[in-house]
Amino acid sequence: MTLELSRSLLYLDDITVSFDGFKALNALSLLIEPGEMRAIIGPNGAGKTTMMDVITGKTRPDEGSAMFAGRHDLTSMDEARIANLGIGRKFQKPTVFESHTVWDNLLLALKDSRGVFGTLFSSTSASQKEAIEELLETVHLTDASMAMAANLSHGQKQWLEIGMLLAQDPQLLLVDEPVAGMTDAETAQTAQLLRKINETRSVVVVEHDMTFVRDLDVKVTVLHEGSVLADGSLDHISSNERVIEVYLGR
Amino acid sequence: MIFHRLKHISWDLALGVYVTLLVLAIAVPFFNLVVPEGSAFHLSTYMVTLLGKYMCYALLALALDLVWGYCGILSLGHGAFFALGGYAMGMYLMRMIGPRGVYGDPVLPDFMVFLNWKELPWYWLGFDIFPFAMLMVVLVPGILAFAFGYLAFRSRVTGVYFSIITQALTFALLLAFFRNDMGFGGNNGLTDFKDILGFDIQSDATRSGLFIVTIAALAAGFAICRAIVGSKLGKVLLAVRDAESRTRFLGYRTDRYKLFVWVVSACLAGVAGALYVPQVGIINPSEFAPANSIEAVVWVAVGGRGTLAGAILGGVLVNIFKTWFTGALPEFWLFALGALFVLVTLLLPRGIIGTALHYREKHLEKKASEDNAFDEIAPEQPHDEAQEELERAGA
Amino acid sequence: MKPMRATIRSVLTAIALCLALATPLHTSAAQETVPDGPTTAPTSAAETHDLAGLVSRLPKASYNEKSELAGAIAETGNPRVELILSSFSAGRLQATKEGRVVIALKDDGPYEDALTGDKLGMMEGIRLKKVRVNNRLRGELHGLVARLALSSPDASIRRHAARETFDAADPDSLPSIEKALSRETESDIAETLRQARAAIILKNGVVDEEGQLAAIETLRDRGDLEALNALLGLDKSDNLVLRESAASAVRSIKRTLEYWDVAQNVYYGLSLGSVLLLAAIGLAITFGVMGVINMAHGEMIMLGAYTTYVVQQVLLAVAPSLMSVSLIISIPAAFIVAGGAGILIERTIIRFLYGRPLETLLATWGLSLILQQAVRTIFGPTNKPVVAPDWMSGAFQLGQLTITSSRIWIIVFSMIVLAVLMAFLKYTHFGTQTRAVTQNRKMAASMGVRTNLVDALTFGLGSGVAGIAGVALSQIDNVSPNLGQSYIIDSFMVVVFGGVGNLWGTLVGAMTLGVANKLLEPFAGAVVGKIVVLIFIILFIQRRPRGLFALKGRFVDA
Incomplete structure (x- = not known):
């Protein structure tokens, strides 16, 4: 146990969350290693989003512990603190700051002082500009850098949001359905992008799109009714009878 | 919600505000004091006071725009901060009356003598010292705003919930200040002021002086708000307004940002109230009435929220309209005000300045796209044009 | 609504005050102008059991005589007695110049004959003079009427009368209370009568210590403001036992009253x-x-x-x-x-x-x-x-x-x-x-x-x-x-x-x-109370932004 904990980047143990008696998460345990990429699948209501909420501090679990990098107790921190620890989150529905330009979106996300007076008197340094240019490159938005985020296409918004996550320089990225509503070409590009990101950081991807999950080619965890039903490679999972019963077969 | 973009526009708009204020600060005292009374160009002292009042309203509107326009916090209780600043100033002015009151008590204001009080309550101490009183003008609203905002933002009270409790706040203060034993003159409030810093408060010169100070405060308030809005902090505020939870997941303590502008805004409102009181000559609990606070919101809406200059314009314009209307058709004023609320929200959600900016921007976009169409080998495109091109493609 | 009601209340209070002040003034003035001269020879009222005679002497009698006459009238047992006495106390017993006594059924008529009940219409053109009453006499009349009512066959009248006797606490009614108690069948009326007796006993100390202690007990059980007032009279009693017993009863009643207040x-x-x-x-x-x-x-x-x-x-x-x-x-x-x-x-x-x-x-x-x-x-x-x-x-x-x-x-x-x-x-x-x-x-x-x-x-x-x-x-x-x-x-x-x-x-x-x-x-006053509640709500919303019965669930924040 302790060995597991010290080895892990993210360590969820026995997490339970209930809303008015309904258990959204039921003794969920999950372990993500540094540098790992994990795909999480599960039918609607399996608890995927709630799990993300617990990790990012939006929801407090009724029971269980959530540790980051073996020593940070996530259950006692708020969203901002957790974000500053190095956990980035991408929402299911792309959320970017629509009345800011792409550039400003990235500037706001860039790792920097988050204090009120720090931001009041801050100015953008040359190295920050460089970092932003680099990020724009990574997410294919260089040409759109001065566009208002509101005017981006759906796919571009998804990328911008991923770019913002990268700007935070997190150790762990939580990505909720990144390819929903994307074209096939965009989906492939996104898979590529995530793999590239995974070279330096751990990634947890929640996704419905099986082609995409297959594309990623990583370990898959199946959630069902708030706890882990099975995990392993996609092929392994696909042959698991219970998984077929609750999810694939239906 | 895309009210802010094109920085070059906001700069010449700001310049316009500064120039207008400068012109007013010179012209109004000139036409009042220098141009002789018989002349057709003479400006009456009544008008000077009236204009000064409008400037105070403009500053209140500015304060409101900072929180509403840029941070999405709709306060229905800013009148409370305005009135608290006003009371702080009123207390100084009361102490300055000295033995000239009706009862001739050297220390106690008339209403305390009337209530048979023997000594000054502790919270009146120090208000005979001008700098102290001025400190309180900023501190009292600031501290109340801090306490209130700290609780509200920390527990994530947002949107209409926040609006409604701000309304409850000002309503509670209204009830409290109506009470005689609060020690603020109850129903009648504070009035019968004699002089300020030794100058006769009724004299033309003092009135013009107060006007200039008000203009200066408005200009300073405008500059402060612009500095805040233009900084990276301003960008965070907009981010909070548009997607607070996203901002939080980026690692910003959004409650602290909101608290910061909320307190700054309350202090500005306090200053506005403090300048208002010596000009109108009275402060009483009715300034706390929730209706006043909501009326201030419509000033901002009319001028255009999230534009700062719009708030100033709205504050002045609506009040000119009000002065004229209540004079000409008093019984229809509420119809007009009510219609203003409805029509602005339905037909002019960007407000005057916001709409003007919007069309100007559209125009520039169109021009840019036409230019591009003729000039296919675009030379090094500045960012703006790149963006417009993208919009065209995206749309 | 509040200011309005407060206004009404204060106006009513003012009117009542004026009346209270004006009445004695008025009667004393009347006494001066219409001196109760020795024209009517003081006859022992008790001697005559003739209702007509008694009533006819009322208009010209002095207040002391009126009191005696009223007592005598009550004892005739005539069925009209109750109406006569209650009209008397309400100031509706009036007399013509010729000495005929009539009753005004409403303030300005119609009238009927006091003795026979003959309808007399509006009696326009005839000068009528009120048979005057003062406050003391009015109190006595109330007591008399109440005593009469105690023997009414109608239970609701008896109930009302029992309450009145309690309020009046007139020692003269003690015998009639005893009499009424002996034949009362309704338990609540009997209870009120016992309380009335207790109040009279305590007020006038007409029985021994034991009786008085029992009376205190009875009033303690009654436990309302009137009982409290009756007991407070014992504060200055020389009898230590009595005083302490009363004090403890007062405490008990006060506690009860507090609960009622809440x-x-x-x-x-x-x-x-x-x-x-x-x-x-x-x-x-x-x-x-x-x-x-x-x-x-x-x-x-x-x-x-x-x-x-x-x-x-x-x-x-x-x-x-x-x-x-x-x-x-x-x-x-x-x-x-x-x-x-x-x-x-x-x-x-x-x-x-x-x-x-x-x-x-x-x-x-x-x-x-x-x-x-x-x-x-x-x-x-x-x-x-x-x-x-x-x-x-x-x-x-x-x-x-x-x-x-x-x-x-x-x-x-x-x-x-x-x-x-x-x-x-x-x-x-x-x-x-x-x-x-x-x-x-x-x-x-x-x-x-x-x-x-x-x-x-x-x-x-x-x-x-x-x-x-x-x-x-x-x-x-x-x-x-x-x-x-x-x-x-x-x-x-x-x-x-x-x-x-x-x-x-x-x-x-x-x-x-x-x-x-x-x-x-x-204890906070209406305004402060309201402010406290407002502040409470503001603080409450801070703690539970979605209210008392918040919908919980993952869609709430969406």
């Missing part, structure tokens, strides 16, 4: 709570269910109240016989008027602002200004009188509680409105559609629900219920253009406090705030 305040609180509930319940639909911030909600209440006024005016002109049910007619009328106004508002303004709550707030605020001014222009700025039907006025006593009928009706009415509304939302097709639309608009629309129509009707329903609230509030508040304003903040507080989207929450919220307000009032 109970009374809780009742006032529930009453205020039901007013708040009525005011907030429409808002619970428009704000709670639809999420629309309707600042003109108070004006919907006001429209309901004005509808009540108009309905009454129309009935008065067309069918005065229906006045007693005017409120019942007003309920559907107010629902239609306010509901119609609501639908109109939704179609012309609010539907363009869905999803923009702050803009909705501003637009509807503007609307509220327009509605207020419109009503002021049409009906004028002054309060409009709305008549309460007989069955809604009056008050009764429950233990030590004073319960006014109108308040009880409002409590009952608010519960009925809540129950009907809940049933409506739960069991009707329309209710299902409303909930469907508010939970998932797109899904409802794709399942064939006409969301536009449902929006309009739901808003109309909320406004209509506000109109109904206006009917009830017209009974306890001034019907003026500002009526709505005084409820809007309270209503929002109730809905927010109770938890948005939950009618049970609204009920609990309203009652909690109402009771809290009234329990705070006695």
